[in-house]
Amino acid sequence: MAETAKKISMIPAKVQYDRNVKLSEKKMKVAAYCRVSTELEEQDSSYEAQVEYYTSKISENENWKNAGIYADDGKSGTNTKKRADFNAMIQDALAGKIDMILTKSVSRFARNTVDSLVTIRKLKEKNVAVVFEKEGINTLEGTGEILITILSSLAQEESRNISENIRWGVVRKFEKGKVIVNCTKFMGYTKNEDGDLVIVPEEAEIVKRIFRLYLEGYSTGKIAKHLEEQGIKTATGQDKWHSTVIDKMLRNEKYMGDALLQKTYTVDFMTKKKVKNTGLVPQYYVEDDHEAIIPKELFYRVQEEMMRRASLCKAxxxxxxxQRSRYSSTYAxxxxxxxxxxxxxxxxxxxxxxxxxxxxxxxxxxxxxxxxxxxxxxxxxxxxxxxxxxxxxxxxxxxxxxxxxxxx
Structure with missing residues (x-):
């Protein structure tokens, strides 16, 4: 039986992106991403310059349509989770609102190799190009991902070096007895022009009340409830007090004028995760660093009372x-x-x-x-x-x- 000749016809592809056509010759929606990694004043000009440069560049090209200038000011490049505009840009690109993203360099886009590659691959699946001007890379070209992998690794190593240099500088300050404290969450103290701790009188009275109530027999939970009933706000302006906050305040040696430095340390420069220092890195204890709110004798009495209450746990x-027993201040x-x-x-x-x-x-x-x-x-x-x-x-x-x- 004779075979019937097959009839074959070709259905042309709907080309969304022709890699043989120059980007400048194709009408496309173009966005730009700008970022500076810190909030220091000297970098303000760099941030503004990036925004102005890309706004002008996109508007000057007749074949480009401005799809938005996305900019994160003072955000770290080691992790994309905290960059609101970056995440918004990627969502818009995946939704088809952007055909091409312009950015200054790989390090401006991401210093985390994993974040960088995962994001680029997602965009590549949607035929969205990312162009790194400094390195001359277009991620939709054949060699783009190989170069991105290499350059992202280098950028990540750069972040490691920066993190280690910052940590080295902080440790040198610790060795000289320089106290570094975030006073926005520190009840009782603020910093003067020289960066030294100085007492805030009205907040110091709250600290004194907490220590006094504890020695009068109040539990940390009862102290928290008392402060809430009196309408006293926390260091961050919250109405709700937690017993864990009271406990940390009672143990904080800074209230007696001393300072234990490097209580925590960073275990991963990528995630910025900090853990309690249990002796793995050196600590530095500075005596009589600043004016005390609580006399040392009173502070030590509180520590003794805390140990006494802890020892009351039942056999x-x-x-x-x-089941763990807790100290109760209800009955004398x-x-x-x-x-x-x-x-x-x-x-x-x-x-x-x-x-x-x-x-x-x-x-x-x-x-x-x-x-x-x-x-x-x-x-x-x-x-x-x-x-x-x-x-x-x-x-x-x-x-x-x-x-x-x-x-x-």
């Missing part, structure tokens, strides 16, 4: 698995009554019998684990306890004027 036998005798039979803390409980309530203190070991663990502990009525405490205080203070003076 494993008195709490459930993975909490953590002070110890069972003479098993050595565990006493806990305040309320008995209700025949419609009447009575407050007593009982061994927490017995309450949690029953009489088999502690069957001989005494039950103490709170009223009797309070009378015993007051009688003891009266006996101590009645004839001892020295004690009374210290007590006051």
């Amino acid at each position: 494993a036998v008195t709490r459930k698995k993975n 005798l909490t953590g002070m009554l110890i069972c003479g039979k098993c050595g565990q803390e006493y806990r305040r409980v309320t008995w209700a019998r025949n419609g009447k309530k009575k407050v007593v203190w009982r061994c927490s070991n017995r309450l949690t684990n029953g009489v088999k663990k502690c069957g001989e502990s005494e039950i103490l009525e709170e009223n009797a306890l309070n009378r015993a405490v007051m009688e003891a205080i009266h006996r101590i203070t009645s004839d001892d004027m020295e004690f009374m003076e210290n007590f006051r």
Whole structure:
């Protein structure tokens, strides 16, 4: 049987981008991206110059339509997540609003090799060209990606060198005892013209109140609630206080005039991630660096009290698995009554019998684990306890004027 001749016809491609045609000969939507990496005043002219240059360049070419000038001022190039205009530009390009992006150099576009290549490949899939003027690279040309890989790696290494140089300079300042603090989040202090810490009187009063309340028996949570009730705002102007913030303030040696430098360090120059310094890099302690808000004697008393409260955590036998006890400032005798039979803390409980309530203190070991663990502990009525405490205080203070003076 004779074979039927096949009829073949070609369907022409809808060319969106002809690589053999020069960019200047093709009508296209052209955008430009400008960036300077810091907010220093000396770079303002560079930033403005880039914007003016690309605005003029696009408008002078009759075959180009201005698709926008995208500019990030004072943004780091090591990570694209924080560059709002850069991300907006890429979204517009992927949406078909941009055919070509002009930028000064690879380092202006991105110093992160991964970010650079991933972004360029996404754009390449949409036939969007990125032209780097300094290097003379068009990413839609054959050798574009090879050159981009090489140049992006070099740019990334440049970022590493810059980061290391900055860190070297900071460490040298630490060695000389120069304190570096972000005062926008530091309650009680600001900086003068020389960069030294100086007290802000109204904020210092808040710091003093926090330390005083803690020594009066308040927990960090209760102090936070007190400040909120008084309408006192945080260092950043927020109404909400967190107990963790209070805890950090109570531990901050700067309030007694000293300074521990390099408490944290950067582990990755790309992500800028900082971690607590547990001894992997040197620290520097500067004594009497600036005027203190809290006397050293008072500061050390607070540290001792924090250690005392931390030591009040119950033994494993008195709490459930993975349950951690916390200091409570609700009752004056909490953590002070110890069972003479098993050595565990006493806990305040309320008995209700025949419609009447009575407050007593009982061994927490017995309450949690029953009489088999502690069957001989005494039950103490709170009223009797309070009378015993007051009688003891009266006996101590009645004839001892020295004690009374210290007590006051």
